[in-house]
Amino acid sequence: MAVSKDPRPCSIADTLALVGEKYSLLVLREVCLGNGRFDQLVRNIGAPRDILATRLRRLVDAGILTKRPYSERPQRFEYRPTEAGLELEPVLWTLKEWGDRHLRADSGTPMVLEHHCGHEFVPVVTCRACGEEAKHRELTAHPRVPGWTVGGPAAA
Amino acid sequence: MAVSKDPRPCSIADTLALVGEKYSLLVLREVCLGNGRFDQLVRNIGAPRDILATRLRRLVDAGILTKRPYSERPQRFEYRPTEAGLELEPVLWTLKEWGDRHLRADSGTPMVLEHHCGHEFVPVVTCRACGEEAKHRELTAHPRVPGWTVGGPAAA
């Protein structure tokens, strides 16, 4: 029986291959907040400068950030999210929400997002088809690649 | 002027400190799919066994997974998500959605999730207060920690 030996083909893994390295999502956070200059990134993220330079190159290559001059003479650059980069923000929102709930229950959240409706923004993930909030138990996984299976829904 | 030198306090960073290492979110993916045994994880993720063992210990310590025996004699264990682990699934869904749209536009998605409403599950992140789909331009960030600022909304 020929069983696949390669890791499971998966969009989660592919996305993490682009933005899953240390600091990459924090770079995106800062850039989405409008803090796109190199020294701002170094200070706000706390990453080594060389690593940060590597990550920035990679994110630009991946089409998630753009590097654009904001000053000639002296040449100065700023990183900004592309459309694709902005579309990664839901990942940041869900990470933040989990952290706020599970790691900051007492100390309070260090950053509040305000939605244009006037209330604090708390992300809720819903089903595009029916509009209901999504829950683990209400989902079923169907692999579409031969040789890969799932063990059925996992209970806690 | 005393400027903070520490990295920005942030729930995104704190959450990534727990699940942001290489393979950790893929472990969560497999465990949520019901594939919680060590050799399944090795095969489906493609991670080195020693690294995987380290990640599993860390995720159990963090309260995201539990390790429970499914057989005495021989002793065999299975990893399952805790309630907190299941609540990280929205992160996986948003990562998958981005990858499906940006990296698999042609080739088709390797895994389809079906919602109990009968349709394919496509996650949409909405505002808990007003129910609208969230968009970058409609959010404003308010740091609640002295010394930390944002540069205003970033345009693409």
Place this chain on the structure above:
DNA sequence: GAAGTGGGTTTGATTTTCCAACGTACAGGG
């Protein structure tokens, strides 16, 4: 002309990762 700012690169020590092999405990078949 001295010091400061912005945007990085270089250097060398430390830490992680990787892969293959090994160990242990049991089960099944001949």
Place this chain on the structure above:
DNA sequence: CCCTGTACGTTGGAAAATCAAACCCACTTC
């Protein structure tokens, strides 16, 4: 009994990534 196979890791050494500090260059401001 012996051999093979499965499940769940641990160990060892080589390769790669990370880290902090120093350095570099082009300007600007004092």
